[in-house]
Amino acid sequence: MTQSSVGKLLAIETSCDETAAAVMAVDKKGVRILSNTVASQILLHRKTLGVVPEIASRAHTEKILAVLEQALRDSKTTLQDIGVVAVTYGPGLVGSLLVGSETAKAIAYARGIPLIAINHLGGHCFSAFAEKKSPVQAGGQILISNIKKSLPALALIVSGGHTELVVIRNMFNYRIVGRTVDDAAGEAFDKIARLLGLPYPGGPAIEAAASKPLATDPWILTTKLPRPMIDSGDFNFSFAGLKTAALYQVRALKKLSKHQQAAFARETQQAIVDVLASKTYRAALQFKVKSVLLAGGVSANKLLRQTLAQKIKQLGLPFHIAPQQLTTDNAAMIGLAGGLRYLAGKTTNWYDVKVNPNAKLDM
Ligand code: KG4
Ligand code: ZN
DSSP: OOTTSOEEEEEEEOSSSEEEEEEEEEETTEEEEEEEEEEEOHHHHHTTTSOOHHHHHHHHHHHHHHHHHHHHHHTTOOGGGEEEEEEEEESSOHHHHHHHHHHHHHHHHHHTOOEEEEEHHHHHHHHTTOBTTSSOTTOOEEEHHHHHHHOSEEEEEEOSSOEEEEEEEETTEEEEEEEBSSSOHHHHHHHHHHHTTOOSSHHHHHHHHHTSOOOSSOOOOSSOOOOTTTTSSSSOBOOHHHHHHHHHHHHHHSSOOHHHHHHHHHHHHHHHHHHHHHHHHHHHHHTTOSEEEEESGGGGOHHHHHHHHHHHHHTTOOEEEOOGGGTSSOSHHHHHHHHHHHHTTOOBOGGGOOOOTTOOOOO
């Protein structure tokens, strides 16, 4: 595969609790998703109400080859057609990252092809540029020309481990302008869901509980939950206090009724969305960006998508959001970022790739 020709890229993502592989078509104009396979470990981790790293890495080891085969099969591709491999090097759980990176290295080594190390958060960011209108059922395509005209952009990245506001100046240059000082937004959803007796992962469970139609006699919280740091004047976030505030109220109630559970779910979701939307709006104003994008697992949340879309519309700016199937962890987002790096000539050799569980955002 030469830099200007059409070629195929294999992407692998195993940073947390999804074993994922995707095949992409790369040409000079951009990157297109041909297949996107995800084997979720959610049911495994539901038993422990969260991810146990050792169990996660073992499950990745068991699943990775079958997931790879499926991604190749769905895209009608064989390993011989693959010209470059992209893999997540961090951030994430070290044992989980190693399964994906060692698999990717083995393929790159055996085939003598380049390997591209991709930052998980950078992958989430680029997934917001994926266009939905592509005929590919797996998720869409990215055109470099579209990205370029959207930059500089402000990205809100909200996942289980990260909450960051980032100004993307050009395709591989960014500046973090705000981040959480304690828990991430997804972590707040997960921890509060646990308090409320809702299953893992907490975000979708809280969203579902919050959107249940109200029966008679709805229950109302005695005290609203806080909107931490909403008027702090900077672009940092804090979500640990939200969990503590919920904890005190839940404890005072002993056993929660369904109405109480729904009321807490609605208020939790609203508090998190209020803070995220308010800070993103102000940052978009301050940094004079050309567009705003929303990415990461929490971007699956409908209230967040709608609220932010409305606010950004008031600014007259385009709002980019990942197609629903690319919001939570997947390999297509790693493939999109990998294809763009490949086109920019940023490739590496397999022996230079090292996992980094604490990797900082990189594009
Ligand atoms: O990006 P992601 O799949 O994995 C990480 O990189 O962390 O994000 C997972 C996080 C979890 O905390 C999960 O509860 C949250 O995203 N999440 C949601 C929704 N779907 C997933 N949070 C709120 N509403 C959702 N619908
Ligand atoms: Zn993620």
